[in-house]
Amino acid sequence: MAKATADPVAGTTFVAPRQALALWPVLALIPYALVLWILHGDLGGVRPADLSLQLYFSAMLLYLAGMLAYFIYFAYRRESFRWLGLAVVIPGVALHLGAIVARGIADQHYPLANMYEYSSMLALVAVAVFVLMSLRYPVAALAGGPALFVAVTLMGIGFGLYQSPEPLVPALQSYWLKIHVTSMMTASGILVSSFVFAALYLVKDRSLRRVSAAAGSAVRSRLPSLETLDRLTYRAILVGFPIWTFGTIAGAIWGEHAWGRWWGWDPKETWAAITWMIYAIYLHAHGMRAWRGRRTAWIATAGFVSILVTLYAVNLWIVGLHSYARGAG
Structure with missing residues (x-):
């Protein structure tokens, strides 16, 4: 059985599988579970540089989940998926900020000294700006999939240019x-x-x-x-x-x-x-x-x-x- 949904922008109708859309609260738990698995160790005993990377990958995982949710929202115009996107992306921003703070502790200086740190900060600001714009202008959420794709790509490039913590x-x-x-x-x-x-x-x-x-x-x-x-x-x-x-x-x-x-x-x-x-x-x-x-x-x-x-x-x-x-x- 499928459920028809109206497109508030164009006034057209799309058909979405009812069973798939009804699963969104369950789907929201999957990225959280994966993040907990990444961070399952004793965080107090982890070196700041390693903790920074764990938080970095956790944030990337949540951004990927948010990207998927926003692409589904774009396709079917279900508000539940727009809120699902926010529900995973906003914690991702918090984890990403934590990654940058931990990196600064590992560096023992302001963490903007190499290409990895530049890319991380750039992606964080890009995602934070998108979240703010989508809250201020809900129609901007339709660009959530591409926006998060760009952010995740920047993070991937950054990790490819990873530098170990070192003095300025x-x-x-x-x-x-x-x-x-x-x-x-x-x-x-x-x-x-x-x-x-x-x-x-x-x-x-x-x-x-x-x-x-x-x-x-x-x-x-x-x-x-x-x-x-x-x-x-x-x-x-x-x-x-x-x-x-x-x-x-x-x-x-x-x-x-x-x-x-x-x-x-x-x-x-x-x-x-x-x-x-x-x-x-x-x-x-x-x-x-x-x-x-x-x-x-x-x-x-x-x-x-x-x-x-x-x-x-x-x-x-x-x-x-x-x-x-x-x-x-």
Whole structure:
């Protein structure tokens, strides 16, 4: 027996298996049980570095469970699955924060000194921002699956770049580490949401422009309206861009303290400036009605690609003053 559910966005009806949907309270217990299994040992006797990794993987597991719940919510529009997603993702955020705190204890310094720690913080902020946006704008929950997929991917990349706890290199032994790097990671995490909404805008826009009326109808009917996706993209950038601006200025001040110059066209500085210009162009273009929509969505997507280049490509493959961020191995 199946139960028909109405789509509040498009007014269409989907059919969901009643038995499968009725199991959601039971399904919610599965990721919790797996997390308890991961953390079953005597936490008091675990080294901070090992505890950090346990919490890291526990958070990743809960994010994966939340991603599945949000994809089901996207398909069937059952509110129970939206709340299930929140029920597993919010504890995941708490565990993830615990992982970062434990990592800081293991490091004996602020845990933002290498690519693993950057990726962890970036994913945490991205998920936290998504949770806040979905609570403030419930329609944003429809992007939960892609948003958590991006966060889990970042965590996977971070673990692939894992560095054991080690002392700070001299260049990072400054209070500006907390100010500059935290602001850049916060801005980047917020701008992850703008990328997700912009990408979904482009997906829906393409489905609307396809020749066949039937082609792409499923995606078209389930996604929010183009206006809603554009508005969510804009609001995320409106918050993230000033923080990126502040972080870039803080980096210039730190550069003057550490290297005796405000700006030296180091690859990291150059790409941070390129990213800033892309988002500045987005905000300017969004104010022009003729550019608002598909063009600004592409600009927002380009901005996220530039962030990835700034945070990963420059640190890993381009030699510069910021090369220490890749870690010592």
